[in-house]
Amino acid sequence: METDQLIRTLAADTRQRPWPVGLVLAVALLAAGLVSIAMFSAALGVRPDVMSAMHNPFFDLKFVVTLALASSAIVVGLHLSRPEATLRGWAWLLLIPLLFLAGGIGCEMLLPQPVPMMTRMIGKNWSVCLVAIPALSLPLLAAALIGLRHGASTRPAVTGAIAGMLSAGLAATLYASHCTDDSPLFVATWYTIGTALLAVIGAVAGARVLRF
Amino acid sequence: MREREDDWTALMRAAISGDGAAYHRLLKAVTPVLRAAAKRGLARAGQPVDQSEDIVQDILLAVHLKRHTWDANAPFAPWLFAIARNKLIDSLRRRGRRVFVNIDDFAEVLPGEAAPETAPATEVAAQLQSLPVRQRQVLQSIAVESASIKDTAKKFAMSEGAVRVALHRGLASLTAKLREH
Structure with missing residues (x-):
């Protein structure tokens, strides 16, 4: 086919306006969110004392951290879905959840604690946490990759890693409502391991599926 | 140069809002620039330049299918060249070459530079x-x-x-x- 012929063909295909990347991502994440919620309700469920736990600022902080992770990763991921985008000036957004976490750890240090530090860090649920966050993340990771695939990232592995962090942030939000370990030290350890794992899986998958 | 790129941006804005004629003119206008850059990139990688037309068509298809990722408030040229660079690197990689693509391949094109003969894609x-x-x-x-x-x-x-x-x-x-x- 001559290039002129191709150009004519492309110019004929302008009536349909493609969806913006953000919209595709939102729809995909909503659908996958329902799957993850179903998995969560079937296997774990919200902790029984949730009403009183909400009065504990360290319980609430878990959601601030996980939602900050999810939303900053969504913003950075959407930014990277444009071909000319670089991480410069945007990567710091991903530090926001870590700042909340560091603040939480600092506050906890200042308060008198009945349980020693190592016990708070190891917690009771670390093994559940290590399985639950990645498992709940997988449908969300698939959705994030589908959404971002609609974009045109010229850094597919990095964008995939961001998709992994995004899915871990959302999955951890669900998991946090089940887990009775509220210490920021626990979150900083086990949630971070889960998030890092998902970032690696996302990078490997992204390098394959986000190329365009 | 700046003027040319402003023209492109204006044409692309019209194209996005459904103006097929503007879109056609834009694609016609960018093609010689893409062709010259693709030839330079191939030559630099020690590849025969007669593959340039395949790369040009590859870029045009990507531009078309990813046009919704262009931000209408941003200039068009950096977006176009990012896609073009990506496609050139990709196609050189598929041909099994170490790739060095200079950003300048896409940045400076002599205004009136025409591609005399074009190998078929x-x-x-x-x-x-x-x-x-x-x-x-x-x-x-x-x-x-x-x-x-x-x-x-x-x-x-x-x-x-x-x-x-x-x-x-x-x-x-x-x-x-x-x-x-």
């Missing part, structure tokens, strides 16, 4: 044959026979909407096949 034409019959017929009718959507619809006893869908799907699967290839 073969990849799109080859992949066209592997499309489902309907998509291939519609693409060929519009591309090769330069029929309008309306005439194509009449010829194959399809609705215009169905022709548009077949056209769009055909272009998308063509791009997917080029990527796998």
Whole structure:
């Protein structure tokens, strides 16, 4: 086919306006969110004392951290879905959840604690946490990759890693409502391991599926 | 140069809001620039420059299918060159070369630089044959026979909407096949 012929063909295909990347991502994440919620309700469920736990600022902080992770990763991921985008000036957004976490750890240090530090860090649920966050993340990771695939990232592995962090942030939000370990030290350890794992899986998958 | 790029941005804005003629003019205008850059990139990588037209068509398809990722408030040229660079690197990589693509390949093009002879592109034409019959017929009718959507619809006893869908799907699967290839 001559290039002129191709150009004519492309110019004929302008009536349909493609969806913006953000919209595709939102729809995909909503659908996958329902799957993850179903998995969560079937296997774990919200902790029984949730009403009183909400009065504990360290319980609430878990959601601030996980939602900050999810939303900053969504913003950075959407930014990277444009071909000319670089991480410069945007990567710091991903530090926001870590700042909340560091603040939480600092506050906890200042308060008198009945349980020693190592016990708070190891917690009771670390093994559940290590399985639950990645498992709940997988449908969300698939959705994030589908959404971002609609974009045109010229850094597919990095964008995939961001998709992994995004899915871990959302999955951890669900998991946090089940887990009775509220210490920021626990979150900083086990949630971070889960998030890092998902970032690696996302990078490997992204390098394959986000190329365009 | 700046003026040219402002023209491109204005044309792309019109194109995004459904102006097919502006879109056609824009693609015609950027093609020689892409061709010259593709030739330079191939030459630099020690590859025969007669593959440049395949790369140009690859870039044009990507521009078309990813046009929604262009931010209408941003200039068009950096977006275009980012896609072009990505496609050039990709195609050199597929040919098994260490890749050094200079950003300048896409940044400075002498204004009036024309590409005298152009080697025929073969990849799109080859992949066209592997499309489902309907998509291939519609693409060929519009591309090769330069029929309008309306005439194509009449010829194959399809609705215009169905022709548009077949056209769009055909272009998308063509791009997917080029990527796998």
